[in-house]
Amino acid sequence: MVRTVGMVTAFIGASAVSACGWFATYEVRPSEPVPPPPAPSTVTETVPQPPAAGPVAPGTTPAGPSGCFAGYLTEKSSVQLCAESGQVYYYGSSQAGTIVLPAYQVGAGTYQTESNDGYVYTISPEQLVITRDGAVVAEQPVLSAGY
Structure with missing residues (x-):
């Protein structure tokens, strides 16, 4: 944008650019890059998982009451x-x-x-x-x- 203002100033003069106002205040900013989409995940478990109360370490026995x-x-x-x-x-x-x-x-x-x-x-x-x-x-x- 700075080049455009400089070219306009050269062609029509600095006073004309200042009079327009928007040439002096307009600024082009590059947009933020869009992140790439997440990589597809691979499902390794083919059996639906039943509802559960929360995670536990594999192979551990839940605490049960006596009896x-x-x-x-x-x-x-x-x-x-x-x-x-x-x-x-x-x-x-x-x-x-x-x-x-x-x-x-x-x-x-x-x-x-x-x-x-x-x-x-x-x-x-x-x-x-x-x-x-x-x-x-x-x-x-x-x-x-x-x-």
Whole structure:
């Protein structure tokens, strides 16, 4: 813009430029560069993650009340079954978080939770099965069981 003012001044004279006013005060400023869009992310988990209460370290067992009678460890989850005041509770944890739900015995050594936003957890000494609205979303073999 300075060159334009200088050229206008040379052609029409300094007094004419001053009289217009806008030549003397107009300033062109470059606009801020627009940042590039973020790189696309890659999703590595193909199984939907059920609702959870918060993050926990992988492979850790959630703290449960006294009366825990079964504990299971899978590659991605750990589960404790605990009885409190006559009710069995499912204490589960994974990288997605922790969850505590009432559970009921549905077979010999097999327990199932109440629905949590459509998710139901079924644990047995052989496997943890997670379903949502009746469809299986994950099956995890039990690596160790105890108590």
